[in-house]
Amino acid sequence: xxxxxxxVELFYDVVSPYSWLGFEVLCRYRNVWNLDLRFRPAxxxxxxxxxGNKPPAIVPNKAIYMATDLDRQAKYCNxxxxxxxxxxxxxxxxxSLNAMRFVTAVSEKEKVGDSLVEKVSRELWKRIWSADQDxxxxxxxxxxxxxxxxxxxEVEELLKLAKSQQVKDKxxxxxxxAMEHQAFGFPLIVCHMDGKxxxxxxxxxxxxxxxxxxxxWLGPQPDKPTAKM
Amino acid sequence: xxxxxxxVELFYDVVSPYSWLGFEVLCRYRNVWNLDLRFRPAxxxxxxxxxGNKPPAIVPNKAIYMATDLDRQAKYCNxxxxxxxxxxxxxxxxxSLNAMRFVTAVSEKEKVGDSLVEKVSRELWKRIWSADQDxxxxxxxxxxxxxxxxxxxEVEELLKLAKSQQVKDKxxxxxxxAMEHQAFGFPLIVCHMDGKxxxxxxxxxxxxxxxxxxxxWLGPQPDKPTAKM
Numbered sequence: 001x002x003x004x005x006x007x008v009e010l011f012y013d014v015v016s017p018y019s020w021l022g023f024e025v026l027c028r029y030r031n032v033w034n035l036d037l038r039f040r041p042a043x044x045x046x047x048x049x050x051x052g053n054k055p056p057a058i059v060p061n062k063a064i065y066m067a068t069d070l071d072r073q074a075k076y077c078n079x080x081x082x083x084x085x086x087x088x089x090x091x092x093x094x095x096s097l098n099a100m101r102f103v104t105a106v107s108e109k110e111k112v113g114d115s116l117v118e119k120v121s122r123e124l125w126k127r128i129w130s131a132d133q134d135x136x137x138x139x140x141x142x143x144x145x146x147x148x149x150x151x152x153x154e155v156e157e158l159l160k161l162a163k164s165q166q167v168k169d170k171x172x173x174x175x176x177x178a179m180e181h182q183a184f185g186f187p188l189i190v191c192h193m194d195g196k197x198x199x200x201x202x203x204x205x206x207x208x209x210x211x212x213x214x215x216x217w218l219g220p221q222p223d224k225p226t227a228k229m
Numbered sequence: 230x231x232x233x234x235x236x237v238e239l240f241y242d243v244v245s246p247y248s249w250l251g252f253e254v255l256c257r258y259r260n261v262w263n264l265d266l267r268f269r270p271a272x273x274x275x276x277x278x279x280x281g282n283k284p285p286a287i288v289p290n291k292a293i294y295m296a297t298d299l300d301r302q303a304k305y306c307n308x309x310x311x312x313x314x315x316x317x318x319x320x321x322x323x324x325s326l327n328a329m330r331f332v333t334a335v336s337e338k339e340k341v342g343d344s345l346v347e348k349v350s351r352e353l354w355k356r357i358w359s360a361d362q363d364x365x366x367x368x369x370x371x372x373x374x375x376x377x378x379x380x381x382x383e384v385e386e387l388l389k390l391a392k393s394q395q396v397k398d399k400x401x402x403x404x405x406x407a408m409e410h411q412a413f414g415f416p417l418i419v420c421h422m423d424g425k426x427x428x429x430x431x432x433x434x435x436x437x438x439x440x441x442x443x444x445x446w447l448g449p450q451p452d453k454p455t456a457k458m
Contacts, residue, residue: 051290054283061280061413065430076440184290201294204433207448211305219436 005036006213011178011188013044014103014124014135015096017070017081022187022203023121024079025220029206032222033215039117041103042174044186045095050175051184055092073203077220084132098162099124099135102145104171105161109154119148234265235442240407240417242273243332243353243364244325246299246310251416251432252350253308254449258435261451262444268346270332271403273415274324279404280413284321302432306449313361327391328353328364331374333400334390338383348377 010026012019030037048055057063067083074081084090106120123144127133134140138159145155161167181190181199189200191213200209210217239255241248259266277284286292296312303310313319335349352373356362363369367388374384390396410419410428418429420442429438439446 053288059282059413061411064411072437076437182290182293184288208301208305
C-alpha cells in the first residue's frame with residue numbers, strides 16, 4: 001500500500017537566498033517523499049514588519065557568517081547561488097514587492113501541472129541571487145517571464161495583472177497565512193500531518209522534517225549517490 | 230593510513246539550549262570522526278553584547294518557534310531537554326556568568342583524559358535545561374560539581390577559584406577568542422582544517438560540517454542504526 005501524498009506548503013520570497021535553497025531541495029524531494037508541494041509566494045517585508053523581526057545582516061558578524069554559510073551551503077546543495085555585489089541594495093533598498101506581485105500574478109494563471117510559478121520563481125532567484133541582476137523593473141520581470149515560457153503578450157498581461165487589487169490582496173493573504181503559522185522569516189515550510197500543521201523555518205531542518213513526516217533524508221541531492229548519507 | 234585527528238573547538242555557554250544539542254552531538258562524533266574536541270566554555274552574554282546581537286526570543290514568533298523546534302530536535306537527538314517553567318527568568322534574569330566561571334575554574338584543574346569540563350557542563354545543562362533548577366547559586370554549582378565527580382573539598386576550592394581574577398580573565402579570553410571567529414551567538418564550532426579555521430554557528434550544520442571536513446554525517450545518533458541515514 002503506498003503512502004498518501006503529504007501536503008507541504010512552502011512560503012517564500014525570491015529576495016531570500018535561504019528560501020532558494022529550501023525551494024530547490026523541496027523540488028528535488030517532491031517525488032522522493034511523494035509530496036503535494038504547494039508554492040506560497042508571499043512578501044518577506046510584510047512578515048518582518050508584522051513579526052517585529054529584523055534582518056540578520058544588521059548584526060555585522062551575522063552578515064559575515066551568512067555570506068560564508070550561504071557559499072558553503074550552495075556548493076553542498078549544488079545551487080549556483082552567488083552574492084550580489086551590493087547585497088544591502090539588492091535586499092533592502094530595492095526589495096521584492098514588485099517581484100512577488102508578479103509571481104502572484106503568475107499563480108493566478110497557473111494550471112495544474114504547468115509549473116509556471118516554480119519556473120518564474122527560479123528565474124527570479126537566478127537573476128538576483130546568481131547573476132546579480134535587477135528584479136524590480138518591468139523589463140526584468142518580463143525577461144524572467146519569457147525565460148519561464150510565457151509569450152511576450154502573456155508577459156504584458158501578467159505585468160498588468162500584477163498591479164491589480166486582486167493580486168495585491170492575494171499576496172497580502174498569503175503573507176497573512178504565513179503569519180498564522182507564526183512566521184518571522186522565510187522559507188517557512190508547513191507540513192500538514194493528519195490535519196495538524198507542523199511549521200519548519202529555514203532551509204536547515206530537512207533532516208528533522210523527514211523524521212517528523214516519517215521519511216528518510218538522503219542529503220540535499222537525493223538523486224546523486226555521492227551526496228547520499 | 231589513518232586520518233589525522235581533526236582539531237575542533239566548541240565555544241558554548243550552558244545557558245544556551247542549542248549549545249547543549251551541539252555539545253552532545255560532537256561528543257558522540259568524537260571517535261566516529263576522530264576529533265580532537267576542545268571545549269571552550271565562554272560567556273554568551275559577552276558575545277551578545279560585543280556583537281550587538283539580540284536574543285531571538287525578543288521576537289515573540291521566534292520564541293514560539295524556538296520552543297517547538299527545541300522540543301522536536303531534543304526528541305530526534307535523544308537529549309532530555311525540557312523548557313524551564315520561566316525561560317525568560319532562567320536565561321536572561323539569572324544568566325550564566327557564575328556558572329561559566331565555575332566551568333572555567335574546572336578547566337583550570339582538568340587533566341588530560343579526565344573529562345571534568347565535559348561532565349560539569351553536562352550536569353549544569355541538565356539542571357537548567359532538563360530539571361528546571363538554578364545554576365547561579367553556590368549550592369547549585371556545588372551539586373553539579375559533586376555529580377561530576379569532584380569531592381566536597383575540591384568543590385569548595387573550585388568555588389573559590391571561580392571568583393579569582395585568573396578565572397575571570399580566562400573566561401573573558403575565551404569569549405574574546407570566540408569574537409575573533411566573528412561570533413554572534415553559541416554554539417560556535419570551529420574546525421581547524423589545514424591551519425584554516427572554518428566556523429559553524431548553531432547545532433544545525435553538522436551535515437555541512439561533515440562535508441567540509443571530509444567525513445560522513447550519520448544523523449545525531451551515529452551509534453543507533455535507526456537514526457542512520
